[in-house]
Amino acid sequence: MLQGRKILNHETFSEWPIEDLDVVSACPVCSSAEGVLQHEGVADWSFNTAPGHWHYWRCTVCETLYLNPRPTPQSIGRAYASYYTHSGQGTHSMFQSWRQRWKNERLSERFDRNIEPRLNLPRLFRSSIAKRAQRIALPFGWQELADLPPGRLMDVGCGSGATLSLALQLGWKAEGLEMDPEAVRAAQAAGLSVGDGGYERLSQSPSSFDCVHCSHVIEHVFDPRDLLRVVFAALKPGGTLILATPNALSDVHLHFGRYWRGLEAPRHLMIFSESTLSGLLMEQGFVVDSRCDQQLETIRESARIANGNKRIRSQDRAQARQLRQSLDRTPHGQDFIKLVAHKP
Ligand SMILES: [Zn+2]
Numbered sequence: 592m593l594q595g596r597k598i599l600n601h602e603t604f605s606e607w608p609i610e611d612l613d614v615v616s617a618c619p620v621c622s623s624a625e626g627v628l629q630h631e632g633v634a635d636w637s638f639n640t641a642p643g644h645w646h647y648w649r650c651t652v653c654e655t656l657y658l659n660p661r662p663t664p665q666s667i668g669r670a671y672a673s674y675y676t677h678s679g680q681g682t683h684s685m686f687q688s689w690r691q692r693w694k695n696e697r698l699s700e701r702f703d704r705n706i707e708p709r710l711n712l713p714r715l716f717r718s719s720i721a722k723r724a725q726r727i728a729l730p731f732g733w734q735e736l737a738d739l740p741p742g743r744l745m746d747v748g749c750g751s752g753a754t755l756s757l758a759l760q761l762g763w764k765a766e767g768l769e770m771d772p773e774a775v776r777a778a779q780a781a782g783l784s785v786g787d788g789g790y791e792r793l794s795q796s797p798s799s800f801d802c803v804h805c806s807h808v809i810e811h812v813f814d815p816r817d818l819l820r821v822v823f824a825a826l827k828p829g830g831t832l833i834l835a836t837p838n839a840l841s842d843v844h845l846h847f848g849r850y851w852r853g854l855e856a857p858r859h860l861m862i863f864s865e866s867t868l869s870g871l872l873m874e875q876g877f878v879v880d881s882r883c884d885q886q887l888e889t890i891r892e893s894a895r896i897a898n899g900n901k902r903i904r905s906q907d908r909a910q911a912r913q914l915r916q917s918l919d920r921t922p923h924g925q926d927f928i929k930l931v932a933h934k935p
Pocket residue numbers: 618619620621622623650651652653654655
């Protein structure tokens with residue numbers, strides 16, 4: 592196991608007030624009391640903003656990792672005071688703007704659709720772009736959105752709207768919901784249809800959507816069954832759910848332990864195994880079609896946290912490269928669970 596982590600000089604976490612904590616007396620997924628303490632003293636090493644030192648317990652029955660004690664629903668907002676969905680789409684430098692156009696050029700080639708703003712390079716360059724387009728690392732769900740017949744899409748927890756922007760260009764009638772008011776403002780300023788609020792607002796729209804995109808949301812909610820119930824009801828029959836979340840059984844987690852980027856205390860309340868999450872989906876009536884692409888997305892960030900660095904440094908990159916090679920030699924648990932499910 593990892594030892595000798597540097598203490599960051601900005602690592603001055605005060606404690607979360609005790610009156611704003613709830614004790615979780617049984618596994619929040621399967622209600623088993625057979626939990627064991629897995630990680631102690633985890634802090635907000637991702638954004639260095641939320642106070643507190645946190646413990647993750649592992650349910651020995653269903654393998655769910657759960658935060659215990661955890662912030663009360665009334666106090667959890669404090670953990671989101673400086674969160675990454677705040678950054679808008681509209682503040683690009685010249686370089687970022689060029690990078691975005693270059694990326695869209697490759698996306699246009701990949702999806703055989705016009706994704707703007709792009710560079711509109713002459714035909715001469717097309718074959719070289721086509722090769723690069725196949726190698727582009729897409730956020731999970733984008734290929735599915737390109738492959739499905741477009742209809743009405745809801746992106747729950749849409750941030751400042753990158754997936755919505757793409758979906759619109761792929762022909763979807765795309766809307767989003769977002770809890771973070773600054774991200775909502777950024778998305779609306781970019782002309783996107785984004786409402787302020789959580790998944791609960793979907794209960795006002797039964798059988799309305801052909802697709803619900805729900806990426807890195809379920810680990811944040813207090814009642815994952817309720818989220819899946821509401822999403823199921825909001826989908827039209829035949830509709831598709833695209834869902835991503837960290838994987839409790841990830842090899843990067845097993846390697847880095849409490850420094851794994853997927854923990855993100857205290858915002859991640861529960862982290863599932865793929866079989867447990869599939870079970871929750873099936874309970875609601877979904878038909879699950881698993882998509883594991885064996886990527887190790889959080890490997891550099893986990894190395895950064897374990898090494899006590901404020902930003903990713905060459906040391907972290909080298910460690911991540913080495914570890915990736917060793918993990919790639921064996922079949923392993925991917926870092927994120929990525930599921931596509933259908934409402935029959
Ligand atoms: Zn359990």
